[in-house]
Amino acid sequence: MCAADRPLLVVTDAGARLVRRGLVAPGDAARWHGARVVVFRRGPVVCELPAARVDAPPRAPYLPRHSQPARAHPVCHPRARRFAPRMTLALYNTLTRRVEPFQPLAPPRVTLYTCGPTVWNYAHLGNFRTFLFEDLLRRYLEASGYDVFHIMNLTDVDDRTIKAARAAGTTLRQHTEPFVRAFFEDRDYLRLRPAHVHPRATESVPAMIVLVRRLLDKGVAYQGDDGSVYFAIDRFPSYGRLSGLDRREIKVGARVASDEYAKDDPRDFALWKKAGPDDDAVGAAWDAPFGRGRPGWHLECSAMSLHEIGTRFGVETLDIHAGGVDLIFPHHEDEIAQSEAATGRPFARWWLHGEFLNVRGTKMSKRFGNFLAARDLREQGVDAAAVRLLFWQTHYRKPLDFTDEALAAAGEGVRRLGEFHARLAAEAGKAGRGEGRLAELAARFETAFRAALDDDLNAPQACAALFQLAHAGNRALDAGAGGAAAAVAALERAMAVLDVLPTARTPEPDLARWVETQVAARERARKSKDFKEADRIRAALLARGVELEDTPTGTKWRVV
Numbered sequence: 001m002c003a004a005d006r007p008l009l010v011v012t013d014a015g016a017r018l019v020r021r022g023l024v025a026p027g028d029a030a031r032w033h034g035a036r037v038v039v040f041r042r043g044p045v046v047c048e049l050p051a052a053r054v055d056a057p058p059r060a061p062y063l064p065r066h067s068q069p070a071r072a073h074p075v076c077h078p079r080a081r082r083f084a085p086r087m088t089l090a091l092y093n094t095l096t097r098r099v100e101p102f103q104p105l106a107p108p109r110v111t112l113y114t115c116g117p118t119v120w121n122y123a124h125l126g127n128f129r130t131f132l133f134e135d136l137l138r139r140y141l142e143a144s145g146y147d148v149f150h151i152m153n154l155t156d157v158d159d160r161t162i163k164a165a166r167a168a169g170t171t172l173r174q175h176t177e178p179f180v181r182a183f184f185e186d187r188d189y190l191r192l193r194p195a196h197v198h199p200r201a202t203e204s205v206p207a208m209i210v211l212v213r214r215l216l217d218k219g220v221a222y223q224g225d226d227g228s229v230y231f232a233i234d235r236f237p238s239y240g241r242l243s244g245l246d247r248r249e250i251k252v253g254a255r256v257a258s259d260e261y262a263k264d265d266p267r268d269f270a271l272w273k274k275a276g277p278d279d280d281a282v283g284a285a286w287d288a289p290f291g292r293g294r295p296g297w298h299l300e301c302s303a304m305s306l307h308e309i310g311t312r313f314g315v316e317t318l319d320i321h322a323g324g325v326d327l328i329f330p331h332h333e334d335e336i337a338q339s340e341a342a343t344g345r346p347f348a349r350w351w352l353h354g355e356f357l358n359v360r361g362t363k364m365s366k367r368f369g370n371f372l373a374a375r376d377l378r379e380q381g382v383d384a385a386a387v388r389l390l391f392w393q394t395h396y397r398k399p400l401d402f403t404d405e406a407l408a409a410a411g412e413g414v415r416r417l418g419e420f421h422a423r424l425a426a427e428a429g430k431a432g433r434g435e436g437r438l439a440e441l442a443a444r445f446e447t448a449f450r451a452a453l454d455d456d457l458n459a460p461q462a463c464a465a466l467f468q469l470a471h472a473g474n475r476a477l478d479a480g481a482g483g484a485a486a487a488v489a490a491l492e493r494a495m496a497v498l499d500v501l502p503t504a505r506t507p508e509p510d511l512a513r514w515v516e517t518q519v520a521a522r523e524r525a526r527k528s529k530d531f532k533e534a535d536r537i538r539a540a541l542l543a544r545g546v547e548l549e550d551t552p553t554g555t556k557w558r559v560v
């Protein structure tokens with residue numbers, strides 16, 4: 001199908017990009033059954049949708065990054081843009097145990113799947129360390145010119161959610177819904193870029209049933225005498241490759257139905273669990289050709305990721321799959337087994353894993369009284385920028401110890417960066433200072449910053465370069481150096497990745513009105529050369545935590 005007069009199909013992100021660039025009118029983007037964005041035009045075929053996918057149910061459109069709702073954000077400077085595209089990023093791949101040059105299947109597109117939270121309870125700070133490392137990965141890919149499509153699932157049915165709903169005497173949906181909302185609040189608090197899709201397991205059961213069917217047809221799955229369907233790991237020769245498991249340890253025919261089982265104990269795992277009374281009581285059972293039941297946790301991630309990339313891009317291989325190290329075995333091992341046995345293709349090209357978070361010296365747990373939820377920090381008034389900076393200061397593949405002292409130090413670092421940014425921005429507003437020492441420092445900083453992140457996301461080194469810039473930049477500002485505009489642009493490009501400037505404090509409406517009247521009164525005093533009154537007003541404002549700055553375009557104020 002390549003005749004010039006046939007309709008051109010531009011699917012998903014490619015179509016959105018063409019619309020955005022004004023090459024294709026939005027009116028030409030027709031709906032075509034299950035396709036996300038399909039553009040019919042005359043010309044060569046760019047991407048043909050697989051025939052099998054045409055009848056998929058319609059779904060919500062994929063919004064390209066720029067059309068996602070804006071969030072209050074300290075970095076919004078018009079000069080801040082992406083880095084020039086380069087392909088020198090190298091990432092550690094758990095699959096090969098090497099740092100390898102990153103190359104996606106169909107650049108600039110990168111498909112990224114990250115295992116999302118199990119919404120039986122609030123996500124804890126250890127979970128958010130993983131999500132933050134994934135945010136760094138996504139932001140740096142985007143800053144490097146890639147068009148990332150990020151999928152993060154929500155596990156809203158598994159052993160734990162069912163148990164918790166049963167204990168609370170509610171349905172699964174009633175129990176998980178508040179935790180889904182809480183997760184999104186925490187995500188926004190910690191400034192994580194929202195995934196493009198957050199598929200929920202309970203809404204993806206048809207795709208899971210299809211996957212189980214495929215595995216049964218291929219003879220790598222079987223129905224046990226208990227009515228559940230299991231994956232036969234001895235039928236999948238590369239089982240254990242990701243985790244480095246010794247295949248001799250595999251217990252042929254031994255089965256486990258639980259979602260969580262002992263580490264290093266490889267057994268046939270349940271793909272589909274026969275429904276029990278608790279499952280039906282909470283609304284966690286679905287009819288399937290192989291019996292009424294519910295999906296196993298491992299199956300959920302395989303089915304959701306394959307469904308998303310299959311229907312949108314017509315592929316069966318992810319560019320990157322990421323998660324915490326605790327998921328390598330058995331969860332990710334089982335995801336690989338199910339997906340590759342079904343498709344016959346590699347499931348993911350890069351496997352990235354973030355290390356644990358310890359709190360005050362020990363692995364976080366409710367038992368040790370060091371269990372921290374992200375919302376605890378928010379309620380304590382901790383600036384998310386400080387949490388982010390603290391996490392960036394340890395490489396994602398090293399364990400991180402979270403202590404009050406380290407958090408306070410990160411808060412101080414954030415404050416210094418905020419001050420430096422404000423000084424630079426004020427200086428950049430002045431005319432006639434294009435060249436100079438600050439521009440040189442900025443160029444040197446950007447080279448070091450990118451070299452650090454290109455090297456398997458070495459954020460600690462990127463942060464060191466950032467503080468070096470702040471230190472040398474402040475001295476240059478003291479000496480009246482030029483080049484502030486270039487420096488502020490470089491800083492803001494870096495902030496699009498790290499996002500560690502202090503959260504802007506928004507004043508109460510009453511305070512804002514009062515400040516405006518005071519600023520106007522001071523302006524009148526200055527015009528009539530009553531500088532004593534002008535100073536008095538400035539001092540009165542400062543006493544209420546309001547700082548003034550006189551600029552060529554008028555007096556600006558901010559809450560400090």
Ligand SMILES: [Zn+2]
Pocket residue numbers: 114115116301331
């Ligand atoms: Zn998963």
